Amino acid sequence: MTDDTAARLATRQMGVKAHGTLGVLTLALRMEWTTKEKMLDILADIPHKSSLHIRADLLREVINNIKNDSWKGA
Numbered sequence: 001m002t003d004d005t006a007a008r009l010a011t012r013q014m015g016v017k018a019h020g021t022l023g024v025l026t027l028a029l030r031m032e033w034t035t036k037e038k039m040l041d042i043l044a045d046i047p048h049k050s051s052l053h054i055r056a057d058l059l060r061e062v063i064n065n066i067k068n069d070s071w072k073g074a
Contacts, residue, residue, distance in 0.1 A: 021052055022062050026071055039066060 011018040
C-alpha cells in the first residue's frame with residue numbers, strides 16, 4: 001500500500017499491484033468491514049485529522065461516488 005506516485009509507478013513496472021489509501025478504504029467498504037456512513041465520516045475527516053495529501057477534487061469524487069453508490073460497480 002502506498003500513496004507515493006514514484007512508488008506506484010515503480011511497482012507497476014515490476015508487475016506488482018499497489019493500492020493507495022482511497023483504494024484500501026473503498027475495499028473495506030466493499031468487503032463490508034465498515035458502513036457507508038462510517039466511511040463517509042472517515043473520508044470527510046481526512047483533510048482535518050490526517051497528514052495524508054489527497055487532491056480535494058479526488059476526495060470529493062470518491063465521497064460523491066460513495067454517496068451515490070457508484071463505487072459498487074467499480
